[in-house]
Amino acid sequence: MTASVPVPPPTVELTPAPALRNFPDRDRYELWSGDELVGVEGYERRDEHTLVLLHTVVTEKYGRAGFARLLVASVLDELSAQGTKIVPVCTYVQSFLERFPQYQPVVADR
Secondary structure, three states: OOOOOOOOOOOOOOOEEEEEEEEHHOEEEEEOOOOOEEEEEEEEEOOOEEEEEEEEEEEEHOOOOOOOHHHHHHHHHHHHHHHEEEEEEEEEHHHHHHOOOHHHHHHHOO
């Protein structure tokens, strides 16, 4: 069993709390706080059960406050719940997976 490392929350609290939205027509997940975009996780669908995570971007206003971490954890939690696997091309996602090994089961066999 993989050790679970708690994912720290962002260092800034937003109201309303950030919510994850999937936009498959744009091939990306977006993290929103009310009507304000916080960040984007771009992907490419490899097949019915696999997404390639391409890039993680947080708007400048929310940079360096833990929102990329929240975005990636939220995406991985949602994909895991759906039974979808990932191919982590994004270097941020790769480093996230090293830091939080409990998410390794969501990584597709290469």
